[in-house]
Amino acid sequence: MSTQVAHALPMMITEVTVAAVEQLSPSFVRVELASPELADFGIEGQPLLDQRIKLVFPNAAGELSSFAGADESWFGTWLQRPAEERGHMRTYTVRAVIGTGAETRVVVDIVVHEPPCGPGSTWARSAAVGDRLVLLGPRRGMAYGGIEFAPHAGAQELLLVADETALPAVAAILADLPDTAVGQVFLEVPVAADIQADLAAPPGIAVTWLPRDGAEHGTRILAAAGERLAVRAAAEPAALALAADDEIDPDLWETPEYSSSGEEISTGDARAAKKVLPGVYAWIAGESAMVTSLRRYLVKEVGIDRSQVAFMGYWRRGVAMRS
Template sequence: MGAPIAQQYRLYPARVVGVTRIGASTVRVTFGGAELAGFAGGGRDQSVSLFLPHPGQPAPVLPAQDGGEDWFGAYRALDPEVRAVMRSYTIRAQRPEHAEVDIDFVVHGDTGPASRWAGRAGAGDQVVLLGPTTADNRSVCFRPPDDTGLILLAADETALPAVGGILDWLPAGTRVRAWIEVPDAADIQQLSTAAQAEVRWLVRGSTPPGSRLLVDAVRAARLPAGTPYAWVAGESSIVRAVRRHLVAERDLDRRRVTFSGYWRQGASEDTLRAETLTAAA
């Protein structure tokens, strides 16, 4: 039996060691720090909780003890105007030999605390990551069954880092069909992979985010033969619509569709997190 959930994660203090603009809408921030040498990311769509300081704070304000359920309660008990801003992100790349990880941020001005922070990030800025101590952790959701013959990926720009991590991880010869929606043609990336991947980029342009562009593209596709496994992530209502299409119209076993709403139109991450906590209670 594995370690209890709380013991599978810990806090990793880190600092910014590099910032690179990789698209019209995306900034890649490289974090470093001696403790990141022990970051046990599982690759694929490995997610972490990232804690950011408020403007004017030199470092994120967090409870003294390490991660775990009691720690999270202590974090929630802090003044929201003082405690660190908490956001969920996917690790785009990890280099344990250099004690570094990359996180890609979709930036949209000062419309949210994470976008504002990423737009101003500079070398030496301090953050804290709540991440895994074991590579086989429940924050990795991409888990195709052994009999999978075809991988289907559908994502918007918020899930593009996860798609990149998945393509990095897939072995040579794996058949992949992917649809990725991005705001601008300058957001299209060269995604390296050993897999046999066909990637279709959907440039949104003036179409509002959260439209049915991704749903319509998946619905119109002709898929090759093979037992599929699907991974879908992005805006919540669109993710659900893609899943409904795959299950109801393509007859995929719902157990072979992994789906995740990374954001919801009109709702902040704080709102979504509060709803999750209320539902759990």
């Protein structure tokens, strides 16, 4: 007898309850989300890496949208509800999955950022055990996507660059890498007290923490990564400036598989392409001005092949996430 259950959607949309809350550091709140349905969470036989999910937060009256009976048109249907009723949907990363079966918990690290605070950050600030959210994520055995970390076949050296919003993704990627992995990680966080000294990484991966402690967002990354890249590309040291407003695509998402600017998708293996930073795979995520600056440098000045890089604008200063 078949035990397969038919689902209307290829992903999971489930109500979850906050089972634990921890203020990790001044800028991070960790929540553990629980639901018996999470027993089916994830992708069969695959590591989570930078797996993204969506969380739906309650509306101002504390009511949570119902997705009961959702079908392929779930997003349009949800958007059609009045904004003050439907609540707010935001994107986060699975920091870890703990437990098994009906006791499975999805762990998410949420940045409590400075004003103006959006609904995600505001919710995290006062998150409490028993709070309810809706989680959209991968259901085992079904295609979902949402993982961008994908080094090309010739990759021998990793470069991971992230601000605090992409720190959970980098932490999850590092946890899934083989012990033989080699590379550099640059992590910019709001203050020194946000440094996660116990971050696990393979011995060949050097992790550099860059607390801003009042410096402008992105500038510490640009200085450190620019210096490292110039050494690696045997180029003049680069003084990278933050991209100007009119240069920035707030939806910046350029990976070997997808281009928000409509660039041609790379089909070649980087080894066969231009011999620029050979063997390097770069994964860069965070505020769009910082990511745009590194993209401009790596693509236009250094000339790296797009099969070697993923540039992801996780958020844009002054712009609320849509929906």
